[in-house]
Amino acid sequence: MGRPRGRDRDRGERRILMVAGLSHRRAIIVGTGQAGLAVAAALSSEGLKPQHDFVVIDAAPKGARSWASRWPSMALLSDARHSALAVRRLPGDQRRHPRVDEMVDYFTFIEAALRVETVWGTRALGVEHRGNGSTLLLSTTAGEVQTRNVVCATGAAAHARIPDWASALTVPGVILHSSEFQHPQLVPTEDVLIVGGGNSGVQLARELAASHTVTLSTRTPRRQRPATRHTSGVEERTSWLSRKRRPEPVLGDSYHQLRRSGVRLKPAVGSVEGALINFVDGTHTQPGSVILATGYHPGDDWLPESARTDRSRRTMTGLPGLFVAGMPGYGGRGSDTIAGVWRDAAAIANHIINRP
């Protein structure tokens, strides 16, 4: 067969080069968010060298960190002391609640300080066991690569969770998931229904109440705690996103405070008929726009079923050499918080160091 020509040849060569940059590494970390960087820091502290012993890949375009995609006015609910990895604190007052742009700068700084050169624009597609030994085959958009350890750090809040009824909904304005919200001006109608009474729904209701007529639909009444109490939540190892057991408390504004700001409270959405939304208490509304603050699915969808079902030990999966960081289902409560992910990272580094 002759050599490929033109663009095909360029693509083929790039594919081989990219994979060459990933091969013969002891570990490949998938995802360069806080979980991936925490694992990189933990491996470095065990003496492993970035690019030489391990590499970090990420599907996003260069520098497009998940914190950068969150709405710009959002302040974290965790204070600065609990919004940093164990390796370095955030500068400034430790009691303040950092903005998302500070988190982007912080993680960019951490990546550089660790000398990690993330291979951006490379998505992991699957991973499987190869042969009888301890080798894993990682499939990526840049090609396939063999390695001994793969760390899935692709986020507990990777995909928007959209309720089934949303496909039957028509409104004159916009229907957005909370992950798509950026500015109140992008909600073109005067009134907006926010579905979901968790922390995102409450924060968005507070923000939009200054410019819009807001209705907040909540399925489960939640406890409320002042935002300053988030710190103790981390220490109790509560989960940020977990829907298991009791729903997480809302931090900051209570439903009562929202009501005083003019937000109308409604129970869960029962059904939808075109533009009409029926609540489970028999009342209904016809909103101009709808924001679905209905949560997220984790980013473990590229792992094989066998790896996802066997979770016998913290961060370990049914596939030897495949570990998961930053997802409560694998690591435990608090794994999906900035302060809490360090426990996952330390456990994974320990497993990797001790694997043959």
Ligand SMILES: Cc1cc2nc3c(=O)[nH]c(=O)nc-3n(C[C@H](O)[C@H](O)[C@H](O)COP(=O)(O)OP(=O)(O)OC[C@H]3O[C@@H](n4cnc5c(N)ncnc54)[C@H](O)[C@@H]3O)c2cc1C
């Ligand atoms: C609205 C919101 C507010 C939050 N506020 C706080 C807070 O105040 N305090 C707190 O402690 N926590 C908070 N969290 C929880 C948590 O800290 C964040 O979700 C955080 O971004 C999780 O970091 P991560 O590294 O696990 O995942 P992410 O930041 O999502 O990073 C995952 C990375 O993996 C990449 N990726 C995904 N799939 C693939 C693939 N197949 N192949 C290659 N790369 C892939 C993505 O591009 C991304 O860069 C909040 C979460 C949300 C959603």
